[in-house]
Amino acid sequence: MNAPSQEQIREMILRTLSEVVPDANVQTLNPNISFHDQIELDSIDFLRLMMSLEKEMNVAIFDFDYPKLSTLKGCERYLVERLAVKV
Amino acid sequence: MSGTTTHQRLEPGEPSPNVAAAATAPADSFWAVARSELEGLPGGGLNIACEAVDRHVQAGRGATVALRWRGKNGERRDFSYADLAGLSNRFANMLRRLGVGKGDRVCTLAGRIPELYIAALGTLKAGAVFCPLFSAFGPEPVRVRLSKSRARVLVTTALLYQRKVQAQRNDLPDLAQVLLADGGGAEPGVHSFQALLDAESDQFTIPFTAPEDWALLHFTSGTTGTPKGAIHVHEAIVAHRFTGRRVFELQPGDIYWCTADPGWVTGVSYGIIAPLACGATLVVDEADFDARRWYAILEQERVNVWYTAPTAIRMLMRVGAEAAQGCDLSALRFAASVGEPLNPAGVLWGQEALGRPFHDTWWQTETGAILIANRLGQELRPGSMGRPLPGITAAIVRRRPDGGVDLLDAGEEGELAVRIGWPSLFRGYLDDAERYRACFADGWYLSGDLATRDAEGYYWFLGRNDDVIKSAGHLIGPFEVESALLQHPAVAEAGMIGKPDAFAGHIIKVFVALKPGYVASAALHKELLGFARTRLGPAVAPRELEFMADLPKTRSGKILRRLLRDRELGLPLGDLSVLDADATPTG
Numbered sequence: 025m026n027a028p029s030q031e032q033i034r035e036m037i038l039r040t041l042s043e044v045v046p047d048a049n050v051q052t053l054n055p056n057i058s059f060h061d062q063i064e065l066d067s068i069d070f071l072r073l074m075m076s077l078e079k080e081m082n083v084a085i086f087d088f089d090y091p092k093l094s095t096l097k098g099c100e101r102y103l104v105e106r107l108a109v110k111v
Numbered sequence: 112m113s114g115t116t117t118h119q120r121l122e123p124g125e126p127s128p129n130v131a132a133a134a135t136a137p138a139d140s141f142w143a144v145a146r147s148e149l150e151g152l153p154g155g156g157l158n159i160a161c162e163a164v165d166r167h168v169q170a171g172r173g174a175t176v177a178l179r180w181r182g183k184n185g186e187r188r189d190f191s192y193a194d195l196a197g198l199s200n201r202f203a204n205m206l207r208r209l210g211v212g213k214g215d216r217v218c219t220l221a222g223r224i225p226e227l228y229i230a231a232l233g234t235l236k237a238g239a240v241f242c243p244l245f246s247a248f249g250p251e252p253v254r255v256r257l258s259k260s261r262a263r264v265l266v267t268t269a270l271l272y273q274r275k276v277q278a279q280r281n282d283l284p285d286l287a288q289v290l291l292a293d294g295g296g297a298e299p300g301v302h303s304f305q306a307l308l309d310a311e312s313d314q315f316t317i318p319f320t321a322p323e324d325w326a327l328l329h330f331t332s333g334t335t336g337t338p339k340g341a342i343h344v345h346e347a348i349v350a351h352r353f354t355g356r357r358v359f360e361l362q363p364g365d366i367y368w369c370t371a372d373p374g375w376v377t378g379v380s381y382g383i384i385a386p387l388a389c390g391a392t393l394v395v396d397e398a399d400f401d402a403r404r405w406y407a408i409l410e411q412e413r414v415n416v417w418y419t420a421p422t423a424i425r426m427l428m429r430v431g432a433e434a435a436q437g438c439d440l441s442a443l444r445f446a447a448s449v450g451e452p453l454n455p456a457g458v459l460w461g462q463e464a465l466g467r468p469f470h471d472t473w474w475q476t477e478t479g480a481i482l483i484a485n486r487l488g489q490e491l492r493p494g495s496m497g498r499p500l501p502g503i504t505a506a507i508v509r510r511r512p513d514g515g516v517d518l519l520d521a522g523e524e525g526e527l528a529v530r531i532g533w534p535s536l537f538r539g540y541l542d543d544a545e546r547y548r549a550c551f552a553d554g555w556y557l558s559g560d561l562a563t564r565d566a567e568g569y570y571w572f573l574g575r576n577d578d579v580i581k582s583a584g585h586l587i588g589p590f591e592v593e594s595a596l597l598q599h600p601a602v603a604e605a606g607m608i609g610k611p612d613a614f615a616g617h618i619i620k621v622f623v624a625l626k627p628g629y630v631a632s633a634a635l636h637k638e639l640l641g642f643a644r645t646r647l648g649p650a651v652a653p654r655e656l657e658f659m660a661d662l663p664k665t666r667s668g669k670i671l672r673r674l675l676r677d678r679e680l681g682l683p684l685g686d687l688s689v690l691d692a693d694a695t696p697t698g
Contacts, residue, residue: 045649046641060399064274066247066649067400068583068615071426087430088403 027107030100033081037099040076044069055096083107141502142534145353146346157322159348160199160235163387165317167192172363176392179366179412180225183398188225195232195387197313202233204311209288211263213238213318214325218262219373220244220253220271223397226292226304227373230266231383235345238320239263242328242340245374245585249648250275251595254282255337256330259541261285266304269294275648322346328541329376331476332588334578340541341476347380348388350480350535355385357500358472358484359416359445363390366442368408369418370396375585376476377449380535381418385480391416402430406438409465413442417465420450420584424457424469425614432464440465445487447472450584451616452572455493471496473570475558476586477550479535483570495569496562504530507564508555516552524573527562528555578672580609580617587651589672592619595646596653599639601629604662608676610655620655622675624662631658 028036038050041059048063059065065073074093078085083106085093093099150166151157167175173193180188190198211217217234219241221227227243234241242260244253253275257265262285265276269291280286280300288300295303320326327343355361367386371377386393394412398404400423409417427434446461447470461469470485473496483505485497499505507525508516519525531554540547550557561573579588589607596605604624609617623639625631636656644652663671677684 043637045644046637047645064247064249064649066583067426068422068612068618068654069649070399071614072654088434091401091403 027104030104033103033107034096034100036080037077037096037103040080041073044073044076053096055100058094059096060094077103081107139532142349142532145502146349146534149349149352152317152319154319155321156319157345157348158235158238158317158320159326159345159351159384159388160232161317162348162352163235163384164192164196164199164232167363167387167390168196172390175364175390177387178225178228178393178395180223180395181397181408190225190228192387192390195229198229198308199232199236200313200315201308201311202229203236203315203317205307206233206237206239206264208311209264211237211239211288213320215239215264216242216260216262216328217264217266218242218244218257218260220246220248220265220267220275221292222246222268223372223395224268224292225395226266228383228395229308230290230304231373231379235326236315236317238318238324240325240328240342241379242330243374243379244330245372245650246271247374247648247650248275249644249646249651250279251646252338252591252648252651254279255591256340257283257286259330259337259340260328264288264290266290266292268292272301320345323538325538327379329379329476331376332579332586332591333546334588334590336546336590338588338591339543339546341376341537342539342541343479343535344538347479347535348384350533351380351385352388353502354481354484354500355381355389355391358470358481358486359385359389359418359447360487361386361389361391361416365389365391365415366394366413367391367416367418368394368396368412368414370405370423371418371420371449371584376479377418377420377584380480381449400426402427402434406435406440409440409443410438415442415444417443417446419446419448419469421448421453421457422450422583422615424448424453424460427464428457428460429614432460435464440467443467446470447484449474449481451581452494452496458491458493468493473497473560473572475560477537477556477558478529478533479537480533482529482533490567492565492569495565495571497570498568499529499570503533505564505570506530506555507562507570508552508557510552510557514552516555516557521564521566521568524561524563526576527558527560527570527572529558530554531556578607580607580619582609582612582617582619583615583650585650587619591651592621592643592647592653593670595643596621596623596639598646599642601625601635602639604670606662606670606672606675607653608672608679610679618655619651619653620657620679621653622657622659622662624659 042050176189177192177195178190217239219227231241290304292304323344326345329341330338369382373382446467449472453471458469472481473483474481482503483496485491507519508528509525592607593605596602603626606622610620612618663674
């Protein structure tokens with residue numbers, strides 16, 4: 025099985041984020057600035073985002089790694105690495 | 112001392128029914144002793160900020176760190192008691208210059224930034240009323256609370272102002288001044304907090320504030336109607352300080368961390384006032400929950416006493432106790448929890464992970480301070496609220512149709528009630544004498560919490576007698592949520608329930624019936640959730656939505672939320688003849 029492309033991963037993250045935060049315009053996010061600083065996201069939202077990504081990507085995200093996933097770029101980087109290990 | 116005849120809306124300075132209650136209450140002499148330990152103001156006055164800050168400076172403890180602030184990007188700032196005294200003096204001088212005086216409301220809408228703490232204490236010094244708003248509220252809850260409180264001044268940040276207030280200024284005629292912690296000056300009536308503070312003297316003499324003068328206004332929710340503004344007076348400091356000492360055993364110099372946000376009552380009573388009144392060092396973390404960061408704070412700051420909430424504890428449990436291994440938590444003396452009942456597993460998990468069990472505590476916005484708790488030196492019963500504190504008389508009661516109450520025996524289920532007469536009992540709901548009166552019967556405050564008492568006097572929470580829910584420890588009423596959805600053109604009816612959630616305790620779920628011509632679809636589903644969230648903000652936003660053809664209602668059209676909840680939980684729906692009955696919700 026081929027690992028999804030970075031583009032596909034990004035699409036998946038944005039789709040998941042937009043389900044958790046349905047009023048956010050996720051297309052305009054700055055990938056290098058934390059989600060928290062751009063859209064209103066509380067701890068429960070963030071946890072739901074992490075759990076949804078785990079489910080969607082079928083990959084384990086370690087709780088202690090959550091801070092690494094606080095930006096779109098960070099999410100992409102982390103998931104690309106995790107999925108590469110998996111494949 | 113019936114609450115039904117004397118409790119009504121009061122203006123600042125008016126005598127309170129609680130004074131009359133206290134004069135005859137058996138606990139009177141007890142609280143008089145607690146009161147005598149305070150500094151007070153000349154002439155019999157009392158001021159929360161004087162007790163929290165200035166008295167320590169006067170006693171030679173001005174160099175002790177009062178507030179240790181840790182910014183989300185790694186910044187760290189210490190404010191000594193002398194610093195905090197000077198800064199709050201500047202803020203009080205500024206309010207005076209702005210024409211804000213006794214009884215005027217000063218609101219904050221901000222995260223955990225130092226300016227919020229300075230504003231809170233400065234407001235109290237000026238004799239004005241501090242009213243915090245949670246920064247995760249959306250524009251609608253913010254407008255309603257600013258409007259109901261008739262706030263004269265708002266302290267916030269540029270981003271929060273732009274997102275939640277600016278477009279609504281025309282609807283807020285009382286809001287004369289906005290102070291931005293990180294900017295200002297771009298439009299009339301919007302100032303830089305820092306620039307105004309810098310222009311003021313750090314010397315200020317607190318004007319006379321009577322124990323019954325208004326000090327704090329905390330909004331809370333009931334089943335019906337708009338949020339209720341619970342009024343607290345300066346006398347509340349007697350209970351704040353007492354509980355800080357008797358529940359947390361706080362001593363001057365202790366390091367204390369309360370994770371609650373000061374947008375709610377816990378973050379003020381126990382996130383600002385009580386620990387400072389005890390002379391402790393208050394740790395404030397600006398960042399959101401992050402397990403690794405939290406353990407680092409407990410370790411690095413050598414936290415002695417930690418007050419947190421079940422949602423956070425459940426999130427820590429998810430990470431696992433082993434995450435705390437390797438952290439030196441030997442300074443931690445006491446860990447406590449508040450916001451909703453903590454299940455026994457959570458209590459015991461504290462022992463495993465931190466070496467200290469979590470002690471559950473019970474109180475409400477209306478009670479102003481902890482009234483029932485598991486305390487050090489007493490047997491801890493996991494899953495219970497604990498026992499009433501000294502000076503507090505609690506009971507399980509049943510309301511009678513004639514407006515009185517019957518006291519129930521140990522083991523019986525009923526409503527948790529507390530004998531009035533303790534200092535931090537709220538003194539009214541702003542502009543709502545009727546709802547205030549409804550909280551009292553036969554000299555008891557009726558909490559709306561259903562509970563039972565065991566043979567040894569420990570209280571056990573069972574549920575609520577109304578339709579409010581606790582989500583992440585925050586009390587949320589259906590009215591605001593349903594009203595926001597009803598503003599959407601497609602929505603004919605909306606009903607809110609709390610759906611059990613592994614972390615938040617409950618999340619908000621709404622059931623929606625559409626108007627003719629609208630069809631349920633995935634797109635509309637997302638649109639409605641987004642619509643509600645834009646207005647309400649993440650703290651109050653529904654996270655799930657389900658379409659229904661019709662919502663169950665009474666004959667007069669009240670939505671039967673209990674039926675929605677039972678249906679969601681898969682419970683038997685029982686006798687549906689209640690559909691024709693008009694139950695009268697409390698609150």
